[in-house]
Amino acid sequence: MRMKKIINWRTLTMFLLVAVTGLIAMYFVNHNQAFYREPIGQVVAVKNGKPQKQKDTFDNVDHTTSQVVTVRVVNGKYKEQHIKVTNEFTDSHAMDQRYRVGDQVFLSIQRGGHGALSATIQGYKRDRVLVFLVWLVVCLLLLIMKFKGALAFLSVLLNAVIFFISIQLDLNFQGNHVMWIFGSLAFVFAVVTLLIVQGPTKQMMATLGATTIGTVLSMVISLLVFSWTHERGMYYESMQYVTQVARPLFLAETLLGSLGAVMDESTDIVSTLFELKTLNPDISAKSLFLSGRRVGQSIMGPLINVLFMIFMADTFTSSLLYIKNGNSWGYTFAMNMGLGTVQSLISGIGIVLAIPVASAFAGLLLGKRRA
Amino acid sequence: MSTITGLGLVLLVLMVLVGGKQGWKSFLSIILNFGFLFFAVILIAFHLPPLAVTIFTGVVILAITIFMGEDDLLTTQTAFYASLIVLAVLILLIIPVEHWAMVQGFGEEDTEDLEGMSILIGINFLKVTVTTTVLSTLGAIAEAAMAISAGLAEVLQNHPQSTGKQLFHSGLSIGENIIGTTFNTLFFGFFGGFLALFIWFVGLGYSFSSIINNKIFVSELIMVLVSFVGVIITVPITSLVMARRKDKVVVDSSSKND
Structure with missing residues (x-):
């Protein structure tokens, strides 16, 4: 009873500490302009013009509104100057922004002939949102998951670092050997993640083996x-943001995208089978294999759907634009959702294949073999 | 035969081989989810209010994923109720966050892809962003809710006398075990798909400050972080729902035994 109280007290202190840190961080990002080299302005007044009706060739009706935005420069050599900037926005906001009082924006400032300042808005300052959400995630994790939650977040952070190192590496090779770089890095990712989540155990080796074999088989x-x-029906030219040869890049994206899910499933199966072994040390390899299959059957559907929703949600906006530009449903699908569908299917194959592989691995490792 | 058909057939055969009847049902759930997702695009294109479309599609996709993923009624019903609560909470979080972040529509990096297209389509992309963010989290919520409620159903089967409080704590400890791998599923799912964009950022020498304020990057990271929030709150909410439903269920099964 006493013990429990102490733990709760400790959690509470920890939580308060994080909450206060978060508030300080929020204050910091609201006032961190001094750390930016680009001039930043805070919107202090906005005057909107009359909306102008517009119609495109596909009979889409939209309205364009121009606004005069007064910004107060908050950093750099023009600090505390007020500048009037014109901006235009539409009802659909596809590439434009509507600014309101209190928004912070990046500016590019020019000095005119008579010393008057003029500026254009380069972009909206979004770091505040990210800091808020990261803080929210960390708070919830500590409040609900405690130590294991912190570990989970740590593994994601570590993976993010490795991710950026691997991109650096890819650029150093000028985009050659994309598959080799990201293939071996996928393996490093798996090792690091499983080491953090499970520790250096026999169980971890079985999970790693199942993940690797499942992924490689699905790619083959x-x-x-x-x-x-x-x-x-594979339109690599519809791939976005391509600066290197598209096909290997697509395969690398697919490989990395499915890796987490295959690991997730192998972990579930292998850890269940290890637990069955401790409950019943005499269990046979065959019945372990069958139990593993049973676990896999119920998680494979939801898991494939996780990836499917992620891959497809990313294509939603551009699909909508294609349809409103008078394209047929089939063409819209092919140019926007085709590659995402292929990615989902390949990942799905990996997820399904990991089931027998993980079950067999754990079964052979743990099961009693018949004499 | 197109590649999509070929891969689809391979997946179908594998799912039926490994999963039997359950595999077939899971395959069908993916097809149905795709259908409703595409249907949502069409509905919004016909100028239906995006928020209404989001809620409708969200509920349908959760129902499909959960009820076609398992047979056990206690597990699926609990997971479904819990995921509906999570969906409501997330929508309330996503709407202000997206309006604050203003990451709607397209970024500068999309300019080339948009060549020759009219972007003045008269549909507010800010509302569409709420839709896409909600949709991207649905799979993760459904999966987490099912994992917790299946685990708790098993606890109840072995220890029918567990109190609501005990169940809640068992739920949290199941959650602690799945959270690490679930986070990584989401991280790789989101960032793996955006490998090309990150290569663009690094290759063209974007500064750290321009990356963390970049429209597309921030939009993607918001999806990841919101999904994390969704999965985390799914754990206690599912445990609570199970703890509340337990009494009813225990009475049901004991009356069956009599």
Whole structure:
């Protein structure tokens, strides 16, 4: 009873500490302009003009409104100066922003002929939102998950660091050997994550083995299907933000995208089987394998859906734009959702294959073999 | 045969081989989810209010994922109720966050892809962003809710006398065990798909400050962080729902035994 009280007290202190840190961090990002080299302005007054009706060739009706925004420069050599900036926004806001009093924006300031300052708005300052959300996640984690939650977050942070190192590496090779770089890095990711989540145990080795084999098998099978179907219906030119050869980049994206889910599932299966072994040390390899399959059956559907929703949600906005630009449903699907669908399917194959592999691994490792 | 059909057939065969009837149902749930997602695009294109479309599609996709993923009624009903509560909380979080972040529509990096397109389509992309963010978290919520409620259903089966408080704590400890791998599923799912964009950022020498204020990057990171929030709050909410439903269930099963 006493013990429990102390733990709760400690959690509470910890939580308060994080909450206060968060408030300080929020104050900091609201006042961190001095750390930016770009001039930043705070909107102090806004005057909107009359909306002008616009109609495009597809009969989409929209309105354009111009606004005069008065900003107070908050950093750099023009600090405390007030500048009037004109801005335009539309009802749809696809590429424009509507500014309101209190917004912080990046400026580019020019000095005119008579010493008068003029400026254009370069972008909206968004770091505040990120700091708020990170703080919210950390608070909730500590409040609900305590130590394990902190570990989970740590593993994600570590993976983010490795992720950026690998991109640096890829650029150093000028985009050659993309598959080798990200393939071996996927392995490093798996090792680091599983070490943090499970520690250096036999269980971790089994999970790692299942993850690796499941992923490699799914890539091999997919490449076979690619060559049988001559990659018909794969429009690599519809891939976004491509600065290197598109095909290997797409495969690397797919590999990394599915990695987390395959690890997730292998972990579930292997840890369940290890627990069954401790409950019943005489359990046979075959019945372990069958139990593993049963665990896998119920999680594979939801897990594939997790990735599917992530991949597809990203294509939602551009699909909408395609449809409103008079394209057919089929063309809209092919140009926006086609590659996402292929990614989901390959990941799905990896997730399903990991079930027998993980079950077999754990079964062979733990099960009693018949004499 | 197109590649999508080929891969789809391979996946179907594998799912039926490994999962039997359950595999077939899971495959069907993916197809149905795709159908409703595409339907949502069409509905918004017909100028239906995006928030209403979001709520409708969200509830339907949660129902499909959960009820077609499991047979056990106690597990699925608990998971479904819990995920509806989580969905409501997340929508209340996402709307102000997206209006604050203003990451709607397209970024400068999309300019090339948008060439020759009319972007003045008269639909507020800020509202569409709320839709996409909600949709991207649905799978994760459903999965977490099912993992917790399946675990708790098993606890109840082995220890029918557990009190609500004990169940709640068991739920939290199941949650602690799944949170690490779930976070990584989400991290890789989101960031793996954006490898090309990150290569763009690093290759073109974006500064740290321009990355953390970049429209597309911030929009993506908001999705990841909101999904994290969704998964974290799913754990206690599912445990609570199970603890409240327990009495009813225990009475049901004991009357069956009599």
